[in-house]
Amino acid sequence: MKQLITRTGIIYLLVITVAFLGCEDDDDSNLPQVVASFAQTINGDTGRVSFINLSENADSYTWDFGDGTTSTEINPVKTYPTGNYTVILTAKNGAGAEGTFEDEIRINIPLPITFPVNFDDANVNYEVSVFNGATFAIVENPDPTGANASTSNVGQITNSGAAFEGFFFNLGDPLDLAEQKSVRVLFWSDTPVDVLLKLEEGTGADVEVAASHGGTGWEVIYFTFDSPDAFSRFTLFVDGPGTTAGTFYIDDISQINTADIPCTDTLLEIPIDFDCEGIDYATKIIGNVSFTVVDNPQLSGINSDPTMVGQITNAGVNWENAFFNLDTAIDFAMDKGVRLKLYSDQALPILLKFEDGTEAPVENVQNHSGSGWEELTFTLNSSGSYNDMVIFVDGPGTATGTFFVDDIEQVSVMVPDPCTPETTQSLDAADFNLTFQTDPTASIASFDAGLSFVDNPDFDNAVNTSCKVGQIDRSGAALFANNQIDFDAKFDFNANGGFKMKVWSPNVGTNVLVKLEDKTNAVINVEVAAATSVASAWEELTFNFDSGESGKYDKIILFFELNTNTEETYFIDDFRLFSAGGTGVGCTGGPTMDVTSFPVDFENCEGFNVSFGANQSREIVDNPVSGGINTSDKVYQFIKLTGADGFGGFQNIFNTGSFTNNSTITFKIYSTQPNQEVRLEIVAIPNPGGIGNPAPYTQTLATANDWVEMSFDLSANPFPNSSDETVYTMLVVKPGNVDPGTTPADVTFYLDDFNITPN
Numbered sequence: 001m002k003q004l005i006t007r008t009g010i011i012y013l014l015v016i017t018v019a020f021l022g023c024e025d026d027d028d029s030n031l032p033q034v035v036a037s038f039a040q041t042i043n044g045d046t047g048r049v050s051f052i053n054l055s056e057n058a059d060s061y062t063w064d065f066g067d068g069t070t071s072t073e074i075n076p077v078k079t080y081p082t083g084n085y086t087v088i089l090t091a092k093n094g095a096g097a098e099g100t101f102e103d104e105i106r107i108n109i110p111l112p113i114t115f116p117v118n119f120d121d122a123n124v125n126y127e128v129s130v131f132n133g134a135t136f137a138i139v140e141n142p143d144p145t146g147a148n149a150s151t152s153n154v155g156q157i158t159n160s161g162a163a164f165e166g167f168f169f170n171l172g173d174p175l176d177l178a179e180q181k182s183v184r185v186l187f188w189s190d191t192p193v194d195v196l197l198k199l200e201e202g203t204g205a206d207v208e209v210a211a212s213h214g215g216t217g218w219e220v221i222y223f224t225f226d227s228p229d230a231f232s233r234f235t236l237f238v239d240g241p242g243t244t245a246g247t248f249y250i251d252d253i254s255q256i257n258t259a260d261i262p263c264t265d266t267l268l269e270i271p272i273d274f275d276c277e278g279i280d281y282a283t284k285i286i287g288n289v290s291f292t293v294v295d296n297p298q299l300s301g302i303n304s305d306p307t308m309v310g311q312i313t314n315a316g317v318n319w320e321n322a323f324f325n326l327d328t329a330i331d332f333a334m335d336k337g338v339r340l341k342l343y344s345d346q347a348l349p350i351l352l353k354f355e356d357g358t359e360a361p362v363e364n365v366q367n368h369s370g371s372g373w374e375e376l377t378f379t380l381n382s383s384g385s386y387n388d389m390v391i392f393v394d395g396p397g398t399a400t401g402t403f404f405v406d407d408i409e410q411v412s413v414m415v416p417d418p419c420t421p422e423t424t425q426s427l428d429a430a431d432f433n434l435t436f437q438t439d440p441t442a443s444i445a446s447f448d449a450g451l452s453f454v455d456n457p458d459f460d461n462a463v464n465t466s467c468k469v470g471q472i473d474r475s476g477a478a479l480f481a482n483n484q485i486d487f488d489a490k491f492d493f494n495a496n497g498g499f500k501m502k503v504w505s506p507n508v509g510t511n512v513l514v515k516l517e518d519k520t521n522a523v524i525n526v527e528v529a530a531a532t533s534v535a536s537a538w539e540e541l542t543f544n545f546d547s548g549e550s551g552k553y554d555k556i557i558l559f560f561e562l563n564t565n566t567e568e569t570y571f572i573d574d575f576r577l578f579s580a581g582g583t584g585v586g587c588t589g590g591p592t593m594d595v596t597s598f599p600v601d602f603e604n605c606e607g608f609n610v611s612f613g614a615n616q617s618r619e620i621v622d623n624p625v626s627g628g629i630n631t632s633d634k635v636y637q638f639i640k641l642t643g644a645d646g647f648g649g650f651q652n653i654f655n656t657g658s659f660t661n662n663s664t665i666t667f668k669i670y671s672t673q674p675n676q677e678v679r680l681e682i683v684a685i686p687n688p689g690g691i692g693n694p695a696p697y698t699q700t701l702a703t704a705n706d707w708v709e710m711s712f713d714l715s716a717n718p719f720p721n722s723s724d725e726t727v728y729t730m731l732v733v734k735p736g737n738v739d740p741g742t743t744p745a746d747v748t749f750y751l752d753d754f755n756i757t758p759n
Contacts, residue, residue: 032057036091036099047080047109051087058091058099066105080107082123112172113234116254119153126155128169133160134238136167142249146218148186154251159238161245166237168200174230175199175255182224182258188249189238191215196240197223204229210240218249222261259307269328270338270389271409274308281310287323287390289314298404301373303341309406314393316400324389330354330410331385332362337413339377343404344393346370349692351392352378359384365395367692367720373404374695379413411740412647414612414732419459419467420594423609429487429554432499433576433605436468444485448478449560457504457571460686462653462729463538463596464502469573474560476567485556486519493550496577498528499543504571505532505560513562514543516553524552538571540596542578579604597655600754602634608733613648615641615743625750630668630707635750638735642746646738652731653685659728661694661719662759665712669735670750674704679739680712681732684721691727692720698737715759 037054053061053074063071065078066085085105092098110125119126119138128136135158144151159165175183177199187195192215198208204227211221238248263276268284274293281293290313296306303309312322330338332354342350347370353363362382368374393403422437434440439453452471459465474481499514510532518524526549530541560570574594595606602620611618621637623630640648659682669678679698684691695717699710721727735749 032093032095032097034058034091034093034097034099036089036101038087038089038101038103040087040103040105042105042107044108045110047082047107049078049080049105049107051076051078051089053089055089055091055099055101057097058093060092062090062092064088064090080105082107082109113169114172115175116252118252119155126169128155128167130165130167132165133162134158134165134167135160139249141251143188143217146216147220148188148218148251152251154188154249157236157238157248157250159245159248161243163243164237164240166196166235166240168233168235170201171232171234174202174232175234176230177225177227178230180255180257181226182222182256182261184252184254184256184261185211185221185223186218186251186253187213187221188218188251189213189215189246190217191244191246193239193244193248194242195221196237198235198237199225199227199231199233200235201233202229202231207231222256224258224261267327268324269326270330271407272324273407274310284325284327285310285322286325287321288317289320289322289393291322294404296404296406298343298373301371302375303343303373303406307406309343309404312391312393312403312405314400314403316398318398319392319395321393321395322391322405324391326387326389329357329385329387330389332380332382333385335410335412336380336382336415337377337411338380338389338408339375339411340408341373341375341406342368342393343373343406344368344370344401345372346394346399346401348394348397348399349690350376351390351395352380353390353392354380354382354386355388355390357382357384357386362386363689365690365692369695369718369720377411377413379415381415412645414647414651419456420465420610421467427485427487429489429491431577432487432491433574434470434485434572435466435574435576436470440470444483446472446483448475448481449473449483450475451483454571456573458536458538461538462655462658462685463540464504464573465594465653466573469504469571472560472570472572474566474568474570476565479563479565481560482562483558487554487556490551490554491516491545491549491577493545493547496545496579498545498578499576500540500578501543501575502538502540502573503532504536504538506536506568508532508535510568510570511559511561512541513559515557515559516545516549517555517557518553519555526553538573540574595652595654598658598754598756601632602636602752603632607636608650608652610652611638611648611650613640613645615644616648618650621750623750623752625670625705625707628707629709630670630752632752635670635752638749638751640736640743640747640749642743644743646736646741646743647734648743649679649732649734649737651683651733653729654731656726656729658756659714659731660725660758661722662715663756664714664759665731665754665756666709667754668707668709668752669701670707671701671704671735671747672749673736673745673747674702676701676735676747676749677737678710679734679737681730681734682714682719682728683730683732684727685730687727693728694719701735713759 035056039052041050063076066087087105088102090100111123130136137156138153139156141151141154193213194210196210200206207225207227209223211223213219264278265276266278268279285291292311293308294311296309349365349367351365355361359382362380364378366376422435425435425437426433427443441451444451450473454471456466456469513529515527528543594609607620618638620634623635678701679696681696683693697712719725736747
């Protein structure tokens with residue numbers, strides 16, 4: 001077929017040739033002449049071109065669009081990107097005549113606004129919307145000085161004086177804050193003013209940040225956001241909630257890394273991260289060690305960022321130190337902790353001391369394990385403010401080497417009270433609990449055994465840290481010296497197993513007798529005795545009564561050394577009923593008693609009486625979610641409200657020897673919110689300042705609305721004072737730990753069945 005078409009063409013050409021040669025009188029001008037021509041319409045917003053074919057005497061057409069594409073349509077439509085194109089139309093007719101026509105097409109599609117924004121690109125459609133009275137225009141820089149000395153275009157903002165007037169523009173590409181979280185802006189104002197930048201229409205909640213302008217003309221201002229989201233709308237308010245009227249200018253809006261914001265501070269003040277080039281560290285940090293600021297040479301662990309750190313080089317001299325002469329005093333009136341990161345490859349003590357203050361110098365020692373970068377928190381028990389901070393690496397020792405310090409900040413820490421105030425007291429038979437929260441002496445009759453409401457003379461121990469106790473001064477002239485309490489109802493020994501009482505006696509073997517009577521008939525009575533086993537120390541004695549004694553007695557008579565002529569002073573506290581098991585008694589709003597040993601099941605009102613942090617509460621309650629692995633009657637409820645101190649928790653001092661490094665703490669926990677960090681701390685109490693505590697133990701409770709058993713192996717973090725582990729007596733529990741920070745949403749925890757077992 002192809003050959004046939006080709007031959008036909010040849011024959012056709014020969015016939016035409018003969019015809020023309022045989023007609024000498026014909027003229028070429030009689031052939032139809034092809035005139036090629038076209039016009040076009042252009043949509044400037046989209047680059048769509050509609051070609052209008054104006055050719056004459058033609059019946060076929062070939063279009064060359066100038067971008068490598070072609071068409072044979074009569075009136076084609078073509079969409080171009082921005083650029084210049086030469087379009088050629090070739091028109092032909094059946095007689096073989098043809099003609100061409102070409103034209104130059106310029107396409108300029110307006111671009112959307114994208115970062116960076118400088119108002120100088122003629123191809124960009126700077127479509128800006130205004131609101132609440134503000135106006136916006138693009139003008140030539142009226143003041144090419146200072147931070148913006150170029151004569152380029154800028155954005156002119158005119159405020160009418162209304163609150164929250166401003167402008168916004170939509171972005172062609174979203175501003176993504178996943179990595180670069182700061183926006184840099186050149187801004188002109190002749191008056192000090194705050195500028196509010198709000199990012200909207202994003203993948204997350206709207207965010208806004210304010211920056212202050214000094215009113216000196218062109219200045220660079222920065223906005224740093226705490227969000228990982230991307231946003232498609234840029235909204236700016238000049239003096240957002242205020243009513244400042246006037247004309248302002250904006251230019252060169254760009255996104256940068258927060259670390260690239262230059263630091264213009266000159267004052268050495270806490271927090272200190274050594275990254276501010278404006279601070280003269282060399283003259284403000286002295287001492288008798290070699291100290292310099294260097295790039296972090298140990299990018300690892302908790303300090304893997306390539307930032308600046310302080311380098312301390314010890315020569316091996318006792319008490320050599322880095323001395324920080326602070327320009328702004330640190331005030332310990334509220335937050336009494338200082339946290340820092342320190343790098344060491346040696347295990348040694350770190351002493352942090354504050355001097356030149358409104359109170360006596362204060363110091364604290366924490367032990368570094370030598371594992372590289374470690375975070376150390378120092379508790380400074382002072383309410384003063386101090387101008388000088390001193391860091392001693394291996395203070396009294398002679399360790400040599402190079403160490404690094406970074407990220408020194410003031411934090412809120414738990415400072416144990418010297419004594420624990422009582423929170424409840426009851427002189428009712430149903431829930432008797434004599435804690436000396438208030439003076440009870442008016443309700444207690446004393447016979448040759450004077451009872452006084454006094455300060456606890458020995459609160460620095462694991463058994464009784466209460467602030468107030470009862471003092472009994474026994475007279476040697478009376479064989480039956482005693483104290484008596486009458487009640488309005490009879491004691492129930494079906495629900496209660498008897499009485500417990502904390503006693504301080506100067507002697508081992510002191511006889512203590514609890515006698516119960518019917519106050520209307522003294523013949524009806526029963527008595528139980530116990531003897532002290534330690535001298536000049538608190539201990540808890542137990543007085544058991546059988547259930548058969550229930551409902552008989554409404555009077556207590558307490559004897560020390562009955563039927564003797566002993567003249568002595570004793571102290572008592574926390575004289576109370578204790579539960580025989582089951583549902584317990586009198587626990588609403590509790591705990592009513594401190595717990596001193598494991599296990600802890602909250603069934604008899606014993607619990608963690610000390611909690612800390614704002615917007616939290618704790619009490620023993622009936623188990624509201626009984627089921628699964630926990631069907632017990634009573635549990636410990638701990639609530640943290642939105643905005644609560646993230647570090648909030650509770651604590652308890654246990655008997656000496658309760659904690660060993662080679663043991664595991666277990667407990668059951670229920671949370672109303674998922675993904676809650678649970679942090680445990682083991683603390684040496686008392687601590688004269690030289691005993692280090694093990695690093696905190698942290699786990700994440702991923703599950704919500706279900707009982708889970710958590711297990712913390714204490715051997716995971718070594719006890720620094722390994723030669724005497726008995727110094728560690730306090731357990732600190734921080735459910736929902738957020739440190740630093742605050743609790744993001746209301747959360748309720750229920751806890752139960754604390755225990756410790758050897759590994």
